[in-house]
Amino acid sequence: MVLVSGCSSQAADGALTRDAKVVEVAPVEAGTLTSSYSLSGTLEAEEVAPVSFELNGKVESIAVNVGDAVQQGAAMATLDNDAYALQVQKASTGIGQAQAAVAQSKASVEAAQGGLSSARGQQDAAQAQLQEVEDGAREQELTQAENAVKLAEQAVQKAEADAERLSNLFEQGLATEDNKEKAQLALEQARNDYAAAQSQLSILQDGATQAQVDAAKAQVTQTDGSVASAQAQISQAQAGLQQAQAALNETQVSKAEAELQLSKTTLTSPLSGVVLTKTVSVGEPAAPGQPSFTVGVIDQLKVMLPVSSDQVSQWEKGQTVSIALGDQTREGTVQTISPTASGTAGKVEVEVVVPNASHDWMPGQVVTAENTENSQEGLLVPVEAVINTGGDPYVFLIQDGKAVRTTVVIEGLYQNRYHITQGLEKGDQIVIQGASQLLNGDLIEPADVAGDDTND
Missing domain, CATH: 2.40.30.170 (Efflux pump adaptor protein, beta barrel domain)
Structure with a gap:
């Protein structure tokens, strides 16, 4: 490789000229x-x-x-899992106990609900009785009571007639004393029924006494208290059920955690391989x-x-x-x-x-x-011919004895030579040694020519 740098000299007419720079050049070749x-x-x-x-x-x-x-x-x-297995066993026992407590709490809630239903039934009956006492007898009830008095009166009349007839027959020896006594008893019963019917009619006509009203109100108050007590028992039973269920949930979580820990004592493969x-x-x-x-x-x-x-x-x-x-x-x-x-x-x-x-x-x-x-084939140039300092790569093309800076496109490197796709053509003369010392427009003298001149 030959590189000779030129310098400025003074010509015969006194003008300052710049000597040509001697560099190594070669033609662009096509290759595989x-x-x-x-x-x-x-x-x-x-x-x-x-x-x-x-x-x-x-x-x-x-x-x-x-x-x-x-x-x-x-x-x-x-791993040794005895301690972890024991935790699972303890948790299982706790679940059994918690389940029993839940069942007992559910039974308490059902019993309290039954008590509430019974108390409400008694409350409804007491309120109806109070309503009847306060409202007095209805027309239909008065009619029924009056009819009952009439029927009872007719029954008394019939019983009196039967008693008198059997008494006469007894005196005549045509009836027994037993028949006579039965007739008297039937008469007394008829009279009692008549008196009761008249009393009931009188009560209905006169209305309930204050004592009866007070007694009915007292009965309603008592049933109200029973209902409130039954509702309180339900609330208490439901609270107990919630506590029992929470305890059961906690023991189930504890068992799940214990089982998870136990499972971790066995190491398994995360994939097939x-x-x-x-x-x-x-x-x-x-x-x-x-x-x-x-x-x-x-x-x-x-x-x-x-x-x-x-x-x-x-x-x-x-x-x-x-x-x-x-x-x-x-x-x-x-x-x-x-x-x-x-x-x-x-x-x-x-x-x-x-x-x-x-x-x-x-x-x-x-x-x-x-x-x-x-x-395929392409244009190849030595890597030393290309200046590539961060911008667009370029070479120095020889034209009319001068170095002309020419931008090229590099496609790849093949055996220490660049594949040029744009900027050059086959046969172009380029500087292959000494390009880094050149400026655009420098005079160029190929190295082999310089050697011939020296020999002269």
Whole structure:
């Protein structure tokens, strides 16, 4: 590589001129866009889940080892659960007692409701009786009482006639003394009934006495008190039922909590996969939150490949990638491409998913991905020819012996050469060494020409 910087000199006429700068130039060439890569990465499970106890305790049993297949929900290990089982038993006993208290409270409420119904019936009867006493007899009742007096009077008349007839017959020896006495008794009964009917009619006609009204009111007051007492008993019984139900609910919650704690003494797999790590042993204490196992899904594995940022444009989701492990090769598929570069090297992580149905490849193994591809032709220039300092990249195109700054569009990097899609044409002469020392419009002398002049 040759680069000779010129300087200003004074011409014969005294004018100050600037010497041409000697640089290395070359024509823009068309070439095949050949991309190649050789990358390596570490296999990882497609999905990984740490499995931890939520309780303190001593490990009582372990059901799996590293490499074992497990189904989601399968038991992996257990803690000593005697204390937790005892709490469940105590809670169950408490529920039985609370249920009995609820049943007893319900019976008390039903009994109080029955008492209230009876008290209200007596209250209704007392109020009706008071109403009748205060209102007096109705016309229909007076008519009935008058009819009863008439009937009773007729009965007395008939009884008197029968008694007189049997008395005469007895004196004539035609009736027995027993018949005579029965007739007298029937007469007395008829007279008593007549007197009662007249008394009832008189009462109805005269109305109730003040004493009868007071007695009826007293009876109503008494039944009102009975109703109030029955209502108070219902309220008390219902309050007792609510307390009993609350106690039952509390014991049921306690049992549910105890059962939950008991269930946590059994460690189960959160997914179907393979046991990747195990950190516990029987008899050792287990700390909550500390992974006892790691379970991973390895039907497919993934590998993160560090792709150079200037080559990531050649990768796309769904692309097939050849992945090698020793002498075995499998076809992987690009799953994701990170949107950002990481690290000082500016690498972009590309996730490739690799099929692993037989589970013979394992997480932690290092695999490689190599490939060389030839695509269409394009214009290629050396990377040294392109000035790319943060703005639009450019090269110096040689026109009429001068360096002309020319903006270009870069599509990718192929074997240390940029693929130019805009700004240049095949055969254009550009500066390939010394471009960083040039200014737009500088005079240019190609290095090989300078060498020939020196030889002269």
